[in-house]
Every structure is written in structure tokens, then in C-alpha cells.
Amino acid sequence: MTIVTGxxxxxxxxxxxxxxxxxxxxxxxxxxxxxxxxxxxxxxVIAYPIxxxxxxxxxxxxPGLQLRDKTFIGFDNYTTILTSEVFWKVTWNTLIWTFGSTxxxxxxxxxxxxALHRDFVGRGVLRAILIIPWVISAVAxxxxxxxxxxxxxxxxGAVLVGLGLTDRPPNxxxxxxxxxxxxxxxxxxxxxxxAMIMMMAGLQTVPEQLLRxxxxxxxxAWQRFWHVTFPHLRNVSVVTILLLAVxxxxxxxxPWIMTAGGPSNASHIWITHIYELxxxxxxxxxxxAYSVLLFLILMALGYFYVxxxxxxxxxxxxx
Amino acid sequence: xxxxxxxxxxxxxxxxxxxxxxLMSTSALGAPPVDLSKWxxxxxxxxxxxxxxxxxxxxxxxxxxxxxxxxxxxxQGVFEGDPDLLRQYYKDFFxxxxxxxxxxxxEEQALTxxxxxxxxxxxxxxxxxxxxxxxxxxxxxEFASKGYLQPxxxxxxxxxxxxxxxxxxxxxxxxxVTYGVPTNNETMAxxxxxxxxxxxxxxxxxxxxxxxxxxxxxxxxxxKLGIAGYGLVARKNAGNTPYRFMPQLWAYGGGVFDEAxxxxxxxxxxxxxxxSKAALQASYDMYVRDKSVPVSALTNQxxxxxxxxxxxxxxxMVSHPSDYNVMLDLxxxxxxxxxxxxxxxxxxxxxxxxxxxxxxxxxxxxxGSNIHILKPExxxxxKVDEPAAKAMICMWASPEWSLKMAYAGSNPGxxxxxxxxxxxxxxxxxxxxDVTTSMLPYGIPFPALPESPEIMNIIVPDxxxxxxxxxxxxxxxxxxxxxxxxxxxxxx
Numbered sequence: 070m071t072i073v074t075g076x077x078x079x080x081x082x083x084x085x086x087x088x089x090x091x092x093x094x095x096x097x098x099x100x101x102x103x104x105x106x107x108x109x110x111x112x113x114v115i116a117y118p119i120x121x122x123x124x125x126x127x128x129x130x131x132p133g134l135q136l137r138d139k140t141f142i143g144f145d146n147y148t149t150i151l152t153s154e155v156f157w158k159v160t161w162n163t164l165i166w167t168f169g170s171t172x173x174x175x176x177x178x179x180x181x182x183x184a185l186h187r188d189f190v191g192r193g194v195l196r197a198i199l200i201i202p203w204v205i206s207a208v209a210x211x212x213x214x215x216x217x218x219x220x221x222x223x224x225x226g227a228v229l230v231g232l233g234l235t236d237r238p239p240n241x242x243x244x245x246x247x248x249x250x251x252x253x254x255x256x257x258x259x260x261x262x263x264a265m266i267m268m269m270a271g272l273q274t275v276p277e278q279l280l281r282x283x284x285x286x287x288x289x290a291w292q293r294f295w296h297v298t299f300p301h302l303r304n305v306s307v308v309t310i311l312l313l314a315v316x317x318x319x320x321x322x323x324p325w326i327m328t329a330g331g332p333s334n335a336s337h338i339w340i341t342h343i344y345e346l347x348x349x350x351x352x353x354x355x356x357x358a359y360s361v362l363l364f365l366i367l368m369a370l371g372y373f374y375v376x377x378x379x380x381x382x383x384x385x386x387x388x
Numbered sequence: 389x390x391x392x393x394x395x396x397x398x399x400x401x402x403x404x405x406x407x408x409x410x411l412m413s414t415s416a417l418g419a420p421p422v423d424l425s426k427w428x429x430x431x432x433x434x435x436x437x438x439x440x441x442x443x444x445x446x447x448x449x450x451x452x453x454x455x456x457x458x459x460x461x462x463x464q465g466v467f468e469g470d471p472d473l474l475r476q477y478y479k480d481f482f483x484x485x486x487x488x489x490x491x492x493x494x495e496e497q498a499l500t501x502x503x504x505x506x507x508x509x510x511x512x513x514x515x516x517x518x519x520x521x522x523x524x525x526x527x528x529x530e531f532a533s534k535g536y537l538q539p540x541x542x543x544x545x546x547x548x549x550x551x552x553x554x555x556x557x558x559x560x561x562x563x564x565v566t567y568g569v570p571t572n573n574e575t576m577a578x579x580x581x582x583x584x585x586x587x588x589x590x591x592x593x594x595x596x597x598x599x600x601x602x603x604x605x606x607x608x609x610x611x612k613l614g615i616a617g618y619g620l621v622a623r624k625n626a627g628n629t630p631y632r633f634m635p636q637l638w639a640y641g642g643g644v645f646d647e648a649x650x651x652x653x654x655x656x657x658x659x660x661x662x663x664s665k666a667a668l669q670a671s672y673d674m675y676v677r678d679k680s681v682p683v684s685a686l687t688n689q690x691x692x693x694x695x696x697x698x699x700x701x702x703x704x705m706v707s708h709p710s711d712y713n714v715m716l717d718l719x720x721x722x723x724x725x726x727x728x729x730x731x732x733x734x735x736x737x738x739x740x741x742x743x744x745x746x747x748x749x750x751x752x753x754x755x756g757s758n759i760h761i762l763k764p765e766x767x768x769x770x771k772v773d774e775p776a777a778k779a780m781i782c783m784w785a786s787p788e789w790s791l792k793m794a795y796a797g798s799n800p801g802x803x804x805x806x807x808x809x810x811x812x813x814x815x816x817x818x819x820x821x822d823v824t825t826s827m828l829p830y831g832i833p834f835p836a837l838p839e840s841p842e843i844m845n846i847i848v849p850d851x852x853x854x855x856x857x858x859x860x861x862x863x864x865x866x867x868x869x870x871x872x873x874x875x876x877x878x879x880x
Contacts, residue, residue: 220683
């Protein structure tokens with residue numbers, strides 16, 4: 070039985086009837102008010118630059134003129150990009166860089182997390198050591214690796230020559246074929262600890278009793294991993310992979326400092342190429358069009374990331 | 389009689405004294421310009437220490453010393469390849485400026501050669517540039533042509549146009565209007581290790597006469613000693629690359645345009661000429677055919693060659709007179725046997741003129757920097773404190789400071805700097821200075837075009853990298869670069 074007082078009835082009459090979404094927003098109006106300042110800041114520092122970049126991508130900006138002297142050319146910048154040889158080369162490099170770095174970092178991080186999940190003496194120390202590459206500044210790491218790889222006097226070369234394995238130091242970063250894999254190795258070294266930490270956190274959520282029950286039921290180590298552990302880590306894996314992929318698509322410091330996209334554009338990825346187009350060559354229009362394309366790709370990745378996160382929330386909610 | 393003679397002698401002495409003092413302590417504005425037609429190491433020595441200048445007094449005529457104002461200033465400062473000596477002079481300069489103009493609130497920011505252009509361009513887009521900027525010689529015309537800079541000539545800061553190298557003035561002139569004041573100008577020299585030459589069977593006291601000899605010597609050093617012969621530099625987006633490749637290109641009779649001629653027109657692109665290709669071929673021969681240069685040349689800068697040289701692992705390189713001081717700094721930081729090795733290298737360090745091309749043509753990049761004042765609309769806050777900016781420019785471009793700030797690495801932009809006592813001191817302390825000052829008349833400025841930074845920092849290094857990595861043949865790389873320059877000049 071519902072008791073309706075005169076006050077409640079009066080309030081109901083005063084409030085306009087709202088459809089689902091609007092009613093929902095109204096019900097959470099205080100929450101929106103709390104995030105309003107953050108949204109306002111984002112509009113200024115994110116939304117406007119995005120709008121301006123999109124606008125600029127439709128203009129020709131000759132390097133000899135000021136930006137205000139730009140001329141509208143519609144989709145010409147996009148056509149120029151998509152028909153240029155460099156674009157496809159740089160795109161191929163970007164895909165190799167992103168997928169190579171992401172996949173190997175994840176696998177290595179996951180494997181390390183599994184190894185460190187077991188209890189053994191010195192586990193804490195090892196965990197701390199393995200995190201070091203992730204906490205080192207990327208700029209410092211790039212300079213250190215540049216010297217490690219140095220084609221004449223690098224540490225790796227010196228060791229290999231010293232051991233008599235080769236006559237000359239290997240050419241890691243001054244060669245068009247080896248430069249990108251060499252940079253990917255540096256990137257993996259730097260970011261696999263991130264995957265490791267994420268997966269270690271994920272491993273904490275695997276119910277111990279399920280693993281014990283599986284063991285009692287006669288499941289071997291692989292079966293326990295595949296049928297019990299891994300399904301519990303699926304969502305954290307997706308999130309980790311997406312975060313790594315986004316970071317790698319946007320990665321700038323390592324390739325720029327170590328090779329500046331060279332030699333002969335062999336290590337140029339999108340972001341370094343965009344930087345060179347904009348700040349080195351002042352092709353603001355073309356660089357903006359590149360940025361818009363990159364933005365769309367990252368937005369797609371972001372969508373999947375949010376979906377993966379909300380999937381997690383739904384599962385937790387239903388549990 | 390004696391009294392009269394004594395009185396006359398005192399009078400004559402006083403007059404001579406006054407005259408001498410007035411001659412010795414001349415205002416920079418009134419100083420007779422240096423005679424460039426007589427330029428030689430002997431002439432430079434003969435004028436060094438002949439004149440005193442009153443920097444504060446001269447600058448007070450431009451901006452009163454009690455002037456109250458505020459100046460934002462960016463400058464191309466010292467970087468990792470510079471000697472410690474230069475760092476000290478930079479520190480001293482800003483301290484002196486603050487003492488001389490105590491009421492000018494100076495907000496200075498030092499940026500390296502490779503970062504300055506990018507940062508400055510970005511700031512200009514957001515109308516957030518500093519009031520004054522000291523740019524590399526390459527940058528002036530780009531910003532002048534786009535209308536960012538205010539007209540500014542040496543006369544505006546108390547000097548005369550004749551006080552500066554004509555080549556330097558060309559680099560700050562766009563469409564007949566002067567937009568800046570040169571602070572320093574330099575030419576590099578050829579440096580070699582006499583001990584390495586001797587061990588490789590070469591004459592230790594003779595620099596290679598031609599670039600073809602450099603190729604031969606480099607191979608000989610590498611084949612006999614197993615070390616790198618010539619310090620090739622081919623990194624992209626690094627000023628070091630054009631400073632080392634352009635002298636080679638010009639010596640072979642090539643060029644980007646006709647910039648190596650007396651009256652360049654910059655109409656025809658010559659990067660794909662047979663002469664330009666011959667110059668590129670020489671680099672190819674050293675890197676690919678003979679493997680006689682550092683493999684790391686594609687990612688290296690000159691700062692990376694310096695430790696190789698001091699370690700006795702590099703036979704020859706093109707660089708500033710300051711490299712001698714850099715070697716001393718590196719030696720001081722070395723320990724144990726490395727210290728002795730470094731000392732041997734320093735003792736065997738020799739400087740010579742840059743080699744010529746097959747036709748005897750000798751060329752070198754006429755480098756340096758200039759100071760400019762921005763138009764208010766591009767400056768943060770929309771205001772430019774002109775008197776404060778002029779005070780800074782007057783001081784930096786003075787005979788005294790344009791020499792001190794270039795003490796080890798360059799030469800004074802203000803030619804009167806060569807007459808100061810510090811020049812005399814410099815000639816005694818900076819080894820091989822004669823050689824680099826001797827190279828000055830061979831200096832060729834980069835094309836005075838707004839597109840020059842892209843050509844020199846991106847297109848030329850790209851051409852080198854394309855040829856040296858085998859991504860393209862020498863012909864293809866030169867043709868590709870020429871096409872890029874044509875497209876660029878066509879506004880693409």
C-alpha cells in the first residue's frame with residue numbers, strides 16, 4: 070500500500086514529465102554540477118585544439134607564409150597524405166611499432182607476472198628491479214640505449230667483438246632494416262613492467278579456492294591456467310593491451326631522441342612524422358590532417374577501452 | 389729656456405696623452421672599420437689589442453643605464469658540444485647586463501641550436517614569442533619574410549653596418565630591409581690527429597689538400613689502423629650536418645642553388661647537378677664503399693665525434709676552433725690511462741684549411757647568429773619594450789661582448805671586436821685561432837631564403853641518408869632532393 074501525502078502529490082504535479090535520459094540527467098544533476106569545472110577546462114584545453122586541428126586540416130599552409138594566410142582547400146590535404154608514398158611507409162612502420170611493442174610487452178609482462186605470482190625468496194626485490202625501466206625517464210633511457218646500441222662504440226658491439234662473435238659491432242640504429250626492431254626492443258624494455266604490474270594485479274583477483282578445486286579435480290598446471298586463471302584475466306588483459314596500444318600509437322620520445330625518424334625515414338612513425346611536418350617543415354595543414362586521422366584511430370581504440378572497462382563494471386555489478 | 393722647453397714638453401706630452409687616450413678609448417660608433425681587403429692572420433694579429441671600448445658608455449647612448457623596463461629574451465645558448473669556458477662567458481654576460489641595467493627586469497631563456505627554431509615557431513603561432521630573440525644565422529630571413537620581425541639595423545643600437553661582415557648582413561636582410569644585428573660569425577676548419585696520420589703512413593703535418601684526398605686518407609687510416617678516418621655527420625634535424633656537408637658540396641662546384649657565387653639569385657636548383665652528385669658520391673664512397681667513417685654517422689652529431697677523436701679513434705673532422713678546448717675539457721674528465729691517451733691526442737691535434745674541390749675551390753659555411761626584435765602583436769602580452777631590447781642588443785653586439793661570447797667557438801660579429809685586448813689575449817690562448825680566422829673570407833652564407841632551414845636541416849640530410857643507407861642511389865637521392873627543393877620553392 071502506498072501512502073500519498075498532499076506534499077508529494079503537489080511536487081509530482083509541479084515537475085514536468087521527462088523522458089528516460091533527461092530524467093536520468095535530472096536525477097544526477099548534482100553529479101553533473103561537480104564535474105562541470107573539469108568539463109569546462111577540458112573544453113578549453115582539449116575540445117578547442119581538436120576543433121582547431123580539424124579546421125586546419127582543410128587549409129593549405131605554405132611554409133613561407135604566416136598561418137593566418139592559409140587558404141581553404143577542402144580535403145586536398147587528406148588526398149595528399151593518402152596518395153603519398155611516405156604515408157604508407159610511415160603507416161607500415163607505425164603498425165609494426167605499435168603491434169610489435171604492444172604484443173611482446175604484454176606477453177613478456179604476463180609471463181613475468183605469472184612467475185612473480187609464486188612465492189619465492191627475493192620475489193619482492195626482483196619485482197622492484199623489474200619495475201625500474203618503467204620508472205626511468207624515457208628521455209634518459211633513450212640516450213642510454215643510444216650508447217648501448219652505438220654502431221661504433223656501443224656496449225653490445227664491444228661485448229660481441231670481445232667475445233669474438235663478430236669482427237665489427239653490429240649496426241643497430243644506422244641501418245634501415247634493423248633500426249625499427251632495435252627501437253621496439255627499447256620500447257618493450259621500458260613498458261613490459263607496466264603490463265607486468267597490471268597482470269599481477271589481475272592475478273590477485275583469481276579465486277584461490279577455484280584453483281584448489283581444479284587441482285583436486287585432477288587439472289594439470291596448464292589446464293588450471295587456461296580454464297581458471299586466464300578467463301579471470303581476460304578483461305584486465307584487454308584493458309592492458311588497449312592502454313599499451315594507445316601509448317604506442319602516441320609514442321614519441323624513444324624514436325625521436327634515438328634516431329629522429331632516420332635513417333632515411335626508416336624509423337618514422339606517425340607521431341614523429343607529424344612533429345616533423347608541423348614543427349620542422351611548417352606544413353601545419355598536412356600535419357593537422359595526419360593528426361585527425363591519428364585521432365580517429367585513437368578514438369576507436371578508446372571506444373574499445375571504455376567498452377572493456379564497462380564490461381568489467383557490468384560483470385562486477387552482476388556478481 | 390729650460391723652463392719653456394719643459395713646459396712645452398709637458399704640453400706636448402699632455403696633448404699626445406689625451407690624443408692617445410681618446411684614440412684608445414674610442415666609441416664603437418666612431419671607430420674606423422676593419423679593413424676586410426687586408427684580411428689575413430697577420431692583419432688580425434696587427435689590429436688585436438689596439439683599441440679600448442667603453443661598452444656601458446656606448447650602450448648608455450642607446451638606452452640610458454637607469455632605464456626601467458622589462459625584457460623577455462630567448463637565445464641560442466651553449467650546448468653539449470661547447471667548452472666550459474664558453475659557459476662561463478655566458479654567465480658573465482648576463483651578470484654584467486644586470487649590473488649595467490639594474491632596472492631592466494630580464495627574463496632570458498637559453499635553447500639549443502636544434503630546439504630553438506621549433507620552439508620559436510610554435511610560440512609565434514600562439515603570439516607568445518619573446519620580445520627579442522637571438523637566432524642562428526639560418527633563421528633570420530624565415531621570420532623576417534613572414535613579417536614577424538621589426539626592422540632593425542646596427543645603427544639603431546649604436547653601431548655602423550660597416551662594423552659587421554657583409555655576409556652576415558646579407559643573412560639579416562630581406563627584401564632590402566635589415567631585420568637584425570649579427571652577434572658572432574665563424575667559419576670552421578679542418579682538424580686532424582698527426583699521430584694517426586703518421587701511423588697510417590700519411591704526412592702528419594699536412595692536411596688533405598682536396599676532398600678527394602679526404603676520401604683517400606680516410607680509407608688509408610681505416611685500412612691501416614682499423615679506426616674511422618673522417619668524422620662524417622649525417623644526422624637529420626641537426627645543424628651539424630649542413631655545416632659539414634655544404635663546404636664539400638660547394639668545393640665540388642655544386643650547391644643547393646647558386647649560393648656559392650658572388651651574387652646569388654637562388655633561381656635554379658643545382659642539387660642534381662653533376663658537381664653536386666660528385667660531392668654526394670664522395671660521402672657515399674667513404675660510408676658505403678670504403679666503410680672508412682663512423683657507422684654511427686647517420687644518428688651522430690659533432691658532439692658524438694668529439695669523444696671519438698679524443699679517444700684516438702677518429703683521424704679527421706671539420707669543426708670550430710673551440711674543439712681544442714672541448715678536447716681539454718674531455719681530457720680533464722678522463723681517468724687513468726684514458727687521460728694519457730687523451731693528452732697524446734691533444735698534443736697531436738692539428739688545424740688546417742678546409743680542403744678544396746677538384747678545381748681548387750675552397751668553401752666553408754659562414755655561420756653565426758643574429759639578434760632580432762619581434763613585432764608587438766606576436767609577443768606575449770602584446771608589448772615590446774624596445775629600449776630594453778636595444779640595450780640587450782647593444783651589449784651583446786658590442787666589440788667587447790661579441791668577442792667574449794664567441795671567445796672559443798666563433799668570432800665577434802662586430803668587427804671592432806678584433807681590435808680589443810681580449811682578441812689579443814684570445815690569440816695567445818686559443819690554439820689554432822689563426823686557421824679559423826683565415827677561413828673567414830672563404831665563408832659562404834646559407835641561402836638567404838625563408839625556406840633555408842627546411843632545406844638545410846631536413847632535405848640535405850635526407851639526401852645524404854637516402855644515399856648512404858642504400859635506400860636510393862646517389863643519382864636518385866640527389867634528384868629526389870632537388871625535386872623537394874623545387875616543390876618547396878613552388879609553395880608545396
